[in-house]
Amino acid sequence: MQILDGKKTAKTILNTIKIDVAQRATTGKKVPHLAAILVGANGASQTYVNSKVRTCNEIGFNSTMIEYEEDISEMKLLDKIQELNEDLSVDGILVQLPLPAHISEKKVIEAIAVAKDVDGFHPENIGRMIMGEEEAFVPATPYGIMLLLEHNNITTKGKHAVVLGRSNIVGRPMSILLSNNSNPGNCTVTVCHSKTENLNEICSQADIIVAAIGQAEFLQPEMVKDGAVVIDVGITRIPDDSKKSGYRLVGDVDFDKVAPKCSFITPVPGGVGPMTIAALMKNTYKSCTEKD
Structure with missing residues (x-):
């Protein structure tokens, strides 16, 4: 079993971007600028946005943080x-989700200019992604997972991938990217969800499992075949009196039980999360440089 270290991989990607940005700055070219909007005082959302803004500062991007009351x-x-x-x-605009109930996420996503939609949620970018067009901005979490597979030389061609979850943010785009005629890609993909029958049987046939179902420690060892690659997208706080904070973070995978069966597995935290931010930065850099 090997850990797919998202933190380490993301650092490699971000270091490359940092060098490229520094070179742009020295030659008088524009450096990327990301604008992030946060609505309300959701603790998790604040943490995510602060992390994105901090990363911008670390790699030489300009950033603007815009905060509104709920x-x-x-x-x-x-x-x-x-x-x-x-x-x-x-160059890039992101509105941190979820939004308060009185605001339509659909309207907000569609209001962002396609060329600045670095979160990759605009219907036009989703359509371009489905068509396999290079100019598409791919949703950051699925894009980050693809980068993680690529940088760690995980073989995907001809493999059976099971995606647990069908959200527009992770599950659906993930299934498309894994099935694309690309590397990584060229998988045979099964998308599972709450209505799927024989879920354990389907998962146990998978070479690659992407768990994005939003239930703490959902994936158990009997659902995983020996040698599978497991990508854990979930992150949930569960009570833990042994921790100073009173909680610990777990994913959608029961890590301690599942990990011994895997060839590769992502940890939580330190797996998909850092890769999501790295992918967002790549999208923002791309948006900036396409204007050259």
Whole structure:
């Protein structure tokens, strides 16, 4: 069993971007600028956005953090997005999800200019991704997973991949990327969800499992065949009195029980999370340099 170290892989990717940004700066070229919008005081969302902004600063990007109270009107938020769309200094715009119930996530996502949609959620970018077009911005978490597989030389061609979860943010795009005629890719993909029958049997036939079902320690050892590659997208806080914080972080995989059966497995934390941020930075860099 080998750990797929997302933190280490992400650092390698970010270091390369940092060097490229420094070279752009020394030659007088524009450096990437990411604008992040946070609505409300959701603790997890604040942590995610702060991490993205911190990473921008570490690799030489410009960043703008915009925070609103939870009761901001939908119209005011949409007006701000339009302002950022028109701001030539901004290369990437992300609005941290989830949003308060009175704001339509669909409207917000569709309001972001396609060329600045570095989260890759706009329907046009999703369509381009399905078509396999290079100019598409791929959703950051699935893109990060593909980068993790690529940088660690994980063989995917001809393999049976099972994706647990069908969300538009992870599950659906992940299934498309794994089935694309690319490397990594060329998998035969099965998408499973809450209505899937014979789930254990299907999972136990998989060479690669991407667990993005949102249930703590859902994937158990009897669902995993020997030598499988397991990618854990989930992250949940569960009570733990032995920890100073009173909780510990676990994924969608029961790591201690499943890991001995795997050829490769991602940890939680330190697996998919850092790769998501690295992918977001690659998208933002791409948005900037496409204007050269």
